[in-house]
Amino acid sequence: MDTTGVLDEALERLHTTGPEFDDWLSNHGPMAVEALVRRGEGGGVHRWLDRYTTRLEDRPASGDAIRDDAWADALGDPRRLGDWLDHFDRLLVADPREPWRAVLATWWPRLLPGIAAGATHPVIRVGHAVVGLRAEENAPRLRELAHGLGYWAARYQPLPADLALVSSPHAAAEALRAVPPVADQSRGIVHRLDQLTELPDWPTARDVSGPDDVPGRLTELVDAAVRYYATHAHGSAVMLVHAATAPNAVLRTLPDLPRALWEPGLAAAWSASAAVTAAYRPAGPAGAAHPGSASAEELFARAAAHGDEHAIKLADTVLDVAARHPEDVVARSAALRATELIDPL
Template identity: 35%
Template sequence: MPDATPSQDDAYDSTHDDTYDTAVNEALERLGHAGFFLGSGNQLRGFALHAPMGAEALAALGHGDQVPDWVEWYAGHRGLGAPPDLFAPIDAADPDSWRAALGEARRLADWATLFRREIDGAGWRETLVKWWPRLTPGMFAGLTHGVIRTAHAVRGITAVGAPSTVQLHELANGLAFWAALYQPPDGALARGAKAVGAVRTLGRQPKSKLFAAADARLEQSVDAALAELTAIGAGRYTLMRPGGNPVPAIHAVTAPAAVRMTLPHLPPQLALPSYEAVRDVSGTLLNIFTGRGEPDPAAPAVDAHDPAERRRIVEAAVELRDEHAIKIAEVARREYATYEDPRCFAAAHHAVRLLGG
């Protein structure tokens, strides 16, 4: 995967776009009373709410003017749920208190309250630096939605001169989802997922070989290794056939890209453990949710090196409105801007095709 100078066609810079700031803040204001899951009521399980992430990604693609309508569409078609009730306070200064609350979905509101208090008291960056290594072993949380939501919130905060209260609260929500849905590598859910993956993937390429190219890039940098890990997940995603659920495997693309997007705001010593954690998660996702075989011969070839084709893929995702299509298209644009690897755009094209079918 060659390194490259960012393409002007892809290197959208939201920090110089007032539309981005306005769109993200208005979306978060609209979603201020939303819960963490789709549907109605204050449920503590189900499909994760994607509206804050989708709105931020749509704005980052340069479509901030479409964010208000998109959020209303999402609320009507997906449902926003209601915030969960408080259960019991979590003491951030007491390891016994906060460790006991990890992975407890009923503590979602308690975690959100804790992180708002931490951010108000110490600042968002200090809170992120403090809690990122504590949460990293549980990155499988909610099929990686915790780390992804956190990453989108961090980008929103750093893209503006002075983050708003709702942006800081969104970071608290992302960290809270990660903490409350925390799944350690040796946890029951993770063990079960890996067991299912092993049964369904007998004879498949071992993870050590699957990610060998990404591991080799560590000699250059963790950033390069994460980019390659993302591209490997994208390449595997293009093997998915119509008929199955096209959503879960997308996170083998969006999760490592989310980690790569956040690492510049973290101490360097957290980079390698973060890479190792998301590599493990990506292997589990790919083993369970992707199939073997060749790409569907009916799928047209994608020339991702053609700027017009890249624009077409992004516009198709935006037009489809599906939150996962928007997010993977935004990842494709962001990754291509740095490394000019075509695999993420091929995956985004395939995702639009599967999700729109």
Template identity: 50%
Template sequence: MDDGILDEAYERFARTGPEWGENTLTNHGPMAVEVLVRRGLAAGVHDWVDAYLGKLSELPSVSDRITDVTWQDALGDGRRIGDWSAYFVEQMQEHPWCEVLVTWWPRLLPGIVAGATHGVIRVSHAVRTLLSGDESPAAVTELAHGLAFWAARMRSVPGATEADGTLDMNAALDSIPRITSQQGTVAVRFGQLTKMPAWPASLRALKAPSGPADVQTQLADLVAGAAARYLAHGHGSPVLLVHTATAPNAVLHTLPALPQSLWAPSLSAVWAASAAITAAYAPAQGLPRGELPTGIHADELMSYALKHSDEHVIKFADTALDAFAQSGKSEVLAAAQRVGDLIK
């Protein structure tokens, strides 16, 4: 039991915005504390929150109320994060959280790259709390804020298309092409994708799932495959490439709260997002294995991440443990240590 530590942390973060600073960096606080509590490190949450809160911005105020009639006009408008937060808080007061999630998931799925995938990731961490049995007002409000961030920062994957090929996940990951110039912002890099003839073909090359169980298997393979590939390629963009694994893991953990009719579209969307980040940020050639860490014991990984304290290290460690449980590959644990080495 966490003795209310997670709800207290959620309440403290509820007054903060989803972004902070001149570069509009993402507020990872609610996501990281969910990991720490779920992984048995609740005792370290208070100190971590105290250290993290100081750099955050306040939640923007409401400027123009969003309604069930006007919401489409506000999608992807980052200036209206406060409006979206107020809207989803109201929705959670009027409807069960699971009903709101199921209504909005397919509406937001085309914009899965929102906040460099942090929208869907924040939603997933809140859903994990709710599915664990904690349906407190603080947890429900956290889900509202996650959905609001996703809606305000909607961004699609250029050229996204359905998979209908023959490759398994690992082969499909190996076949992802790279953009010509891995320079500039996400928008600049993603803008190059549609100019590559090999791009849509690489997305289609993945075999379509045969059913709901296969969706889960392919997502787990994507998480493990992307996590393992970070080990040799993460230096290309230590922060952005973390999300090639954490985003599909977020979708995987949200599936139990969604109808199975949404599972295959969710796999398709996050496969495209993970592939796009890989194409835009991962170097074509990885570093030699001899220059990389050999790994850390699974039982020590979360303590290592908390001691490091960086939010990306904490979240990737959580994902690496999931991937290790699924694949048994020590590379994913070594990749989690590599994240810590690269992000100081």
């Protein structure tokens, strides 16, 4: 638990800003500060924010309220971003009628088919918000969940409806390597995702037999995506981060969701990870950077000093993998690779 109040102070600073800037870039501030505080780097958070917030824009104004009986009409409409933020602020902070876990349980299945929204940043932001709320419930953390859900609703983006699912290898690592790249990688992620025609059908190919299987399968996927990043990050050192952090956000959220929602979460997490992999897959792998004797904790501290929000988020996920596999050099090399390839803040 953050006994210093740094996280809540940081979130209050960030909640005057919007989830996006420069038209479509995602505000990573809340995700990064949650990871920094939880991983023991809270002392530098406000200095980090002083640099990071110079690029951000004000929170968007609201117009027409989202109606409880007509919310679907506004789903996926980025022009309603301010309305969606206000809607979830009302549900979670201003006029709550249910606990936050009940609100999350209602909206998770509504939003999950659009997990590709905002290049998967909304679901990642929700995952960090849930981790913060699990440690302590208060207004800044509830409002952070509201911002994450509102951002997700406004940018809701299903993958192509005619996407074919084809038989895949049984291991997540093999399935990721089997993901075919999209044909044209010359533009942004929306253009790339629109080209998707097929993905390996990994979760159903693994014959998930019930909710008890889901945490292990998600863990396998996160581990595989981190290792994939170590050797394929040159495809896009920034964007391929999300192939690991999006499924990790779903994994982190599971304990606060009804078990009936776990299996759909696994399928959506795979779709998100595989879609990002297809969008930014390079022609071939490269050698993984060797971290030497540096521990995952030391590599996270290096990412914090480097300052880039993507490097911080990836190093945070690498720490989760390292906790399961302390001797996994390839996973640790992923954190090092991010600081090598991504420009520092």
